[in-house]
Amino acid sequence: MTTAAPITKQALPTDWRDFYALTKPRVMSLVIFTGLCGLLAAPGSINPVLGFTAILCIALGAGGAGALNQWLESDLDAGMKRTQKRPIPAGRMDPTNARDFGIALSVLSVCLMGIAIGWLAASILLVSILYYAIIYTMWLKPRTPQNIVIGGAAGAFPPMIGWVAVTGDITLMPVLLFAIIFMWTPPHFWALALFIKSDYAKVGIPMMPVVRGQASTRRQIMVYSVLLVPIAAAPWFIGGTGAIYGIISIALSLAFLALSVPVATRISEDGDAMKPEKRLFAFSILYLFALFAALVVDRVAAYQGFAL
Numbered sequence: 001m002t003t004a005a006p007i008t009k010q011a012l013p014t015d016w017r018d019f020y021a022l023t024k025p026r027v028m029s030l031v032i033f034t035g036l037c038g039l040l041a042a043p044g045s046i047n048p049v050l051g052f053t054a055i056l057c058i059a060l061g062a063g064g065a066g067a068l069n070q071w072l073e074s075d076l077d078a079g080m081k082r083t084q085k086r087p088i089p090a091g092r093m094d095p096t097n098a099r100d101f102g103i104a105l106s107v108l109s110v111c112l113m114g115i116a117i118g119w120l121a122a123s124i125l126l127v128s129i130l131y132y133a134i135i136y137t138m139w140l141k142p143r144t145p146q147n148i149v150i151g152g153a154a155g156a157f158p159p160m161i162g163w164v165a166v167t168g169d170i171t172l173m174p175v176l177l178f179a180i181i182f183m184w185t186p187p188h189f190w191a192l193a194l195f196i197k198s199d200y201a202k203v204g205i206p207m208m209p210v211v212r213g214q215a216s217t218r219r220q221i222m223v224y225s226v227l228l229v230p231i232a233a234a235p236w237f238i239g240g241t242g243a244i245y246g247i248i249s250i251a252l253s254l255a256f257l258a259l260s261v262p263v264a265t266r267i268s269e270d271g272d273a274m275k276p277e278k279r280l281f282a283f284s285i286l287y288l289f290a291l292f293a294a295l296v297v298d299r300v301a302a303y304q305g306f307a308l
C-alpha cells in the first residue's frame with residue numbers, strides 16, 4: 001500500500017514566496033500607500049497609466065531595498081526570533097540570489113521611473129534605496145541609537161516621489177510630507193523596540209531602549225509625538241490643503257499623543273504587561289494610513305467644490 005505524502009507547507013514550491021518575502025511586503029504596503037497618496041494629492045494631473053507606473057516603480061524600488069537589507073543583515077536576522085524565519089537565515093535562499101534580486105529590482109525601478117516619469121522622481125527613488133540599504137542598514141543601524149532617527153529619512157521619501165512624479169518639482173508641500181514620516185518614525189519604531197528590546201540586545205544592535213534604557217526612550221517617544229501634532233497639520237497651516245485634512249490631522253495626532261502619554265509615564269522596567277507600547281505601535285500604522293488618506297480625501301473634496 002502506498003501512502004500519499006502529507007501536504008505540508010514545505011511540499012509547496014517556496015521560491016516565489018521567498019522572493020516575495022524578501023520585499024518586506026507588509027511594511028512596504030504603507031510605503032507604497034504614502035507614495036500613492038503623495039501622487040494623488042499633488043496639484044495637477046497625471047495620465048493614469050503613468051501614475052500606475054510611478055507607483056509600480058516605488059513598489060519595485062522599496063521591494064528591492066528590502067531584499068538588499070535582508071541580504072546585508074542575514075546574520076543579524078538569524079540571531080533574532082522575529083526575523084530568523086526569513087528566507088536567507090532559514091536557509092531557503094542563497095544569499096547571492098537575494099542580492100541579485102535586490103539589485104535587479106532597484107535598477108529596474110529607477111530606470112523605469114526615469115524613462116517613463118522623469119529623472120527627478122527617479123533620483124529621489126535612487127537616493128531612498130541607497131539611503132535604506134547603505135546609510136541605514138550598513139552604516140547607522142549597527143553604530144548609533146540615533147539609527148532610526150537619521151535612517152528613518154529613507155522611508156519618508158515615497159510621498160515626495162509620488163508628488164514629484166506629478167509636478168516635476170520639489171516645493172514646500174512634498175517637503176512637509178517627508179517631515180511628517182520623519183517625525184513619525186521614531187515613536188513608531190521605539191514603541192515596538194520597547195517590547196522586543198532583548199532581541200536587539202542579543203545581536204548587539206544599539207537600539208535606543210538597549211543603549212539609553214527604557215525611561216529615556218519613553219521620554220523621546222513623547223517628544224516626537226508632541227512635534228508630530230504641528231508638523232502633521234503644517235500642510236493645512238501653509239494653505240496646501242483645506243480644513244478637512246487639517247481637522248482630521250489634528251484629531252489623529254492628538255489620539256497619537258494620547259496613546260504616547262501612558263508609554264512615556266510608565267516608569268516600570270521589564271517584567272509586566274506591555275500594553276501601552278503595543279497599542280501605540282499598532283495605532284502608529286493606522287495613523288499614517290489615515291493621515292495620508294485624509295490628504296487625498298481633502299483634495300477630492302476641494303476638486304468637487306466641498307472644501308471647508
Ligand code: HEM
Nearest residue numbers: 026027028030031034148151152155156181185189192285
Ligand atoms: C527606520 C525606520 C523603521 C524601522 C526601523 C521600522 C521597523 C519596523 C519593525 C521592526 C516592524 C515589525 C514587523 C516587521 O518586521 O515586519 C515594523 C512594522 C511595520 N512598519 Fe516599520 N519601521 C520603520 C519605518 C517604517 C516606515 C517608513 C513605514 C511606512 C511608511 C513602516 C511601516 C510599517 C508597517 C506597515 C508595519 C507593520 C507590518 C506588519 O503588519 O507586519 N515602517 N516596522
Ligand SMILES: CC(C)=CCC/C(C)=C/CC/C(C)=C/COP(=O)(O)OP(=O)(O)O
Nearest residue numbers: 024027031061062065069128129132154155
Ligand atoms: C522607496 C524606498 C526605497 C523605500 C524604502 C522604505 C523604507 C526605508 C522603509 C523602512 C521601513 C523598514 C522596512 C524598516 C525596517 O527596519 P529594519 O530593516 O531595521 O528592520 P528589520 O529588523 O525587520 O530588518
